[in-house]
Amino acid sequence: MPPIDWLALFGHFLLLSLLAIGGAITVVPDVHRVMVDQMGLLTDPQFSASIAIAQASPGPNVLFVAVMGYQAAGLPGAAVTLLGIMLPSTTLALAVARWGHARRDWRPVQAFKAGMAPIVIGLLFATGWILTTETPGWRPGLLTLAAAVLVWRTRVHLLVLVGAGAILGAAGWL
Numbered sequence: 001m002p003p004i005d006w007l008a009l010f011g012h013f014l015l016l017s018l019l020a021i022g023g024a025i026t027v028v029p030d031v032h033r034v035m036v037d038q039m040g041l042l043t044d045p046q047f048s049a050s051i052a053i054a055q056a057s058p059g060p061n062v063l064f065v066a067v068m069g070y071q072a073a074g075l076p077g078a079a080v081t082l083l084g085i086m087l088p089s090t091t092l093a094l095a096v097a098r099w100g101h102a103r104r105d106w107r108p109v110q111a112f113k114a115g116m117a118p119i120v121i122g123l124l125f126a127t128g129w130i131l132t133t134e135t136p137g138w139r140p141g142l143l144t145l146a147a148a149v150l151v152w153r154t155r156v157h158l159l160v161l162v163g164a165g166a167i168l169g170a171a172g173w174l
Contacts, residue, residue, distance in 0.1 A: 001041075001073055005039065006076075006080055008039075009034075009035075009039070009041075009069075009077075009080055009081065009084070010080045010081075010083070010084045011084070012034050012084070013065065013080075013081050013083075013084025013085045014084045014085075014087065014088055016030060016031065016084075016085060017084065017085045017086065017087065017088040017089045018088050018089070018092075020085070020089065023061045023062070024061055024062040024064070024065055024085055025061055025064070028051065028064075031065070031068065032047055035047065035068060035072060041071075041072035041073070041077075042068060042071055042072055046068075046071050047068065049071075050064055050067040050068040050071050051064045051067075051068075053067055054066075054067045062082070062085060062086065065081045065082055065085045066078040066081060066082040068081060069081030069082060100112075100113075128144050128148065131144070132144045135174070137174075139173060139174055140174055143165065143168065143174065147161050147165070
């Protein structure tokens with residue numbers, strides 16, 4: 001690809017990042033328009049396969065962007081598309097977090113955090129419920145309950161719990 005196409009692809013994913021309210025999957029129609037129809041980097045079957053592969057893989061929803069970039073131009077394509085879609089939203093999240101932390105004593109910031117806490121807890125509960133009820137058997141429910149109690153009542157680091165869950169899953173307990 002000529003350098004101007006690399007820059008256009010990167011710039012397009014930069015813009016899409018700021019429009020991806022609800023996750024990167026929400027901008028798939030425009031990704032198709034650019035990568036298949038305009039630039040001809042992917043065929044329709046490659047586009048569909050990229051989404052299917054990424055959605056079937058464990059990990060974040062945004063993986064389809066890297067898979068499409070890889071399909072289009074190898075590792076450099078994966079890097080350009082993934083960096084393009086991740087850079088603005090990550091930078092914005094970091095800036096807002098730093099701004100809020102610097103102003104944590106302001107009443108509006110405290111009110112925002114107090115209002116968001118039940119929403120976050122509810123979403124986490126809903127995610128745990130869905131993941132637990134979709135997996136057959138009693139073990140996932142027990143593991144979810146144990147992890148919730150440990151997070152609530154102790155100072156065990158979350159990465160320790162994630163690692164323990166991974167070990168239990170690899171050992172076949174789940």
